[in-house]
Amino acid sequence: MRKAFICGNWKMFKTPGETVALVRELRAKLNESASVEVGIAPPFTSLAAARQALLGSHLRLAGQNCHWEAQGTFTGEVSAPMLKEVGCDSVIVGHSERRQHFGETDEAVNRRARAALESGLTPIVCLGETLAEREAGRTLDVVSRQIRACLAGFSPAQVEALVVAYEPVWAIGTGRVATPAQAQEVHQALRGWISDLAGRAVADKVRIQYGGSVKPDNAAELLALPDVDGALVGGASLKADDFARIVAAARRR
Ligand code: 13P
Numbered sequence: 001m002r003k004a005f006i007c008g009n010w011k012m013f014k015t016p017g018e019t020v021a022l023v024r025e026l027r028a029k030l031n032e033s034a035s036v037e038v039g040i041a042p043p044f045t046s047l048a049a050a051r052q053a054l055l056g057s058h059l060r061l062a063g064q065n066c067h068w069e070a071q072g073t074f075t076g077e078v079s080a081p082m083l084k085e086v087g088c089d090s091v092i093v094g095h096s097e098r099r100q101h102f103g104e105t106d107e108a109v110n111r112r113a114r115a116a117l118e119s120g121l122t123p124i125v126c127l128g129e130t131l132a133e134r135e136a137g138r139t140l141d142v143v144s145r146q147i148r149a150c151l152a153g154f155s156p157a158q159v160e161a162l163v164v165a166y167e168p169v170w171a172i173g174t175g176r177v178a179t180p181a182q183a184q185e186v187h188q189a190l191r192g193w194i195s196d197l198a199g200r201a202v203a204d205k206v207r208i209q210y211g212g213s214v215k216p217d218n219a220a221e222l223l224a225l226p227d228v229d230g231a232l233v234g235g236a237s238l239k240a241d242d243f244a245r246i247v248a249a250a251r252r253r
Helices: 016-029 044-053 080-086 096-102 106-118 131-135 139-150 156-160 180-198 200-205 216-223 240-251
Strands: 004-009 036-041 060-063 090-093 122-127 163-166 207-211 230-233
Touching: 004 090, 004 207, 004 240, 016 044, 016 240, 036 090, 036 240, 044 060, 044 080, 060 122, 080 106, 090 106, 106 122, 106 139, 122 139, 131 139, 139 180, 156 180, 156 200, 163 180, 180 200, 180 207, 180 216, 216 230, 216 240, 230 240
Parallel strands: 004 036, 004 230, 036 060, 060 090, 090 122, 122 163, 163 207, 207 230
Antiparallel strands: none
16 A cells, blocks of 8 residues: 655745744644655755754655756756755656746656655656647647656666656646546556556555645545545645645545
């Protein structure tokens, strides 16, 4: 049985001071238990403050991106070893906002995920189709191409160590969530392609999160789906109450 993993993607929200306040509120509201993994991904500048505020907690801490080199002349980038040293255990790579606004490609996502793995971080590899692609009936083609390119060349052990996040672009920040049937169809297909790449035993262990307008009132039905193993939560992760209710839904699944 795969343990659910709920991660809050804070995107470009929360200064270090605001981060400490939100972490405190979260710790007060989240009933931490070993049955669900919970994490947060604040902006880079808030990671150190978050790590401090998380002392004594089991919450995971994630970066929102990492470069493929450990160091170098890459102005504006942050490396996996840097995230590791500041106290992260995971990192989001390939988020659609990076693909849309910053030219992120599957090949770059592959290199970033590999660097994360080599630093001992869990990469959360994001993929998903746009509205135009879904309406053209190309969802499975697009997602299949993405997963193959993002995981190309990875050993079965590397695939087992990562998390995949299916985030349909049209559901992100729109309030328009995938229906359970739409989510399950893609998650099940993803598990099949992961099996082609790394074998059935590995595919059965890899967690596949759903992301895109996950809220307290839709989390339970999504998390109950057989191939949905958690959620990557944007807007609702910035409200301690909402995030705690999503985690509670994962615990009941
Ligand atoms: P929302 O939950 O705000 O739709 O964002 C989803 C997301 O992008 C998580 O990475």
